[in-house]
Amino acid sequence: MTSLMTQLNETANFIKSKVNQQATTAIILGSGLGNLATKIEVDFELPYTAIPHFPVSTVEGHKGRLILGTLNGVKVWVMEGRFHFYEGYSPEQVAYPVRVLKLLGVQNLLLSNAAGGVNPAYAVGDLMILRDHISLFTINPLIGKNESSLGTRFPDMSEPYADIFIQKAKAIAAANNIKIHEGVYVGVTGPTFETRAEYKLIKAVGGDVVGMSTVQENIAAVHCGMKVFAISVVTDLGIREDNNVITHEEVLEAANAAEPKLTLIFSELLKQIA
Numbered sequence: 001m002t003s004l005m006t007q008l009n010e011t012a013n014f015i016k017s018k019v020n021q022q023a024t025t026a027i028i029l030g031s032g033l034g035n036l037a038t039k040i041e042v043d044f045e046l047p048y049t050a051i052p053h054f055p056v057s058t059v060e061g062h063k064g065r066l067i068l069g070t071l072n073g074v075k076v077w078v079m080e081g082r083f084h085f086y087e088g089y090s091p092e093q094v095a096y097p098v099r100v101l102k103l104l105g106v107q108n109l110l111l112s113n114a115a116g117g118v119n120p121a122y123a124v125g126d127l128m129i130l131r132d133h134i135s136l137f138t139i140n141p142l143i144g145k146n147e148s149s150l151g152t153r154f155p156d157m158s159e160p161y162a163d164i165f166i167q168k169a170k171a172i173a174a175a176n177n178i179k180i181h182e183g184v185y186v187g188v189t190g191p192t193f194e195t196r197a198e199y200k201l202i203k204a205v206g207g208d209v210v211g212m213s214t215v216q217e218n219i220a221a222v223h224c225g226m227k228v229f230a231i232s233v234v235t236d237l238g239i240r241e242d243n244n245v246i247t248h249e250e251v252l253e254a255a256n257a258a259e260p261k262l263t264l265i266f267s268e269l270l271k272q273i274a
């Protein structure tokens with residue numbers, strides 16, 4: 001067995017030794033979007049620091065714990081806090097928890113993130129379902145020897161976000177009067193927010209929002225055969241001509257304000273796909 005698989009098995013077996021329940025869906029919560037965790041009846045939780053081989057999150061707004069619990073009547077794994085390339089983790093480390101979830105039996109992965117809007121029709125606080133993504137210089141987590149027990153060398157990426165989940169989420173949003181967009185997420189490394197010229201570039205290449213997460217997790221999940229759904233909360237607008245200053249505080253504030261809409265969509269979707 002490769003050292004990656006050995007480590008993944010050690011991590012998964014450690015978690016299994018602590019909890020004897022299962023869930024087929026997992027949620028990874030983005031910056032400022034951790035409130036969903038308070039809606040969960042928690043059966044079990046572990047700080048990332050207690051999990052062997054898990055990286056540890058360092059960003060403000062990321063608590064860093066793995067939860068198994070019940071949301072809307074359905075068992076679910078929740079990762080409160082994720083790992084970002086800009087924190088210094090390798091793409092493989094960013095992808096690591098996704099692969100652990102796979103070994104724990106997860107088939108469906110729901111992701112949330114905070115993102116900057118570049119589509120002029122978007123406003124701060126809006127939600128956008130990811131239809132597709134573009135990686136702008138984020139390093140592919142599958143680079144290196146392929147782990148064939150996880151997936152194929154050259155994964156197909158024609159449907160990185162499962163259409164069936166997109167359709168269900170749109171129906172849930174409509175039924176609850178939640179305005180929702182569907183578009184393209186451009187993944188960048190950060191940690192700088194973009195320059196004015198970069199926001200223009202992102203718009204020109206077909207992006208609707210831009211953010212510093214999600215793409216590497218998505219790739220690792222698709223590689224190992226999971227179905228993925230992701231939503232961005234538009235926390236700032238990257239195309240303001242007058243005042244283009246963006247702060248982490250404003251991102252967290254906007255994410256917090258939009259969070260209840262996101263929680264509703266995730267918990268309804270969870271129930272429908274269970």
Ligand code: HPA
Nearest residue numbers: 114115116210211212251
């Ligand atoms: N750019 C990149 N990442 C982000 C942004 C942004 O404007 N807002 C929140 N995450």
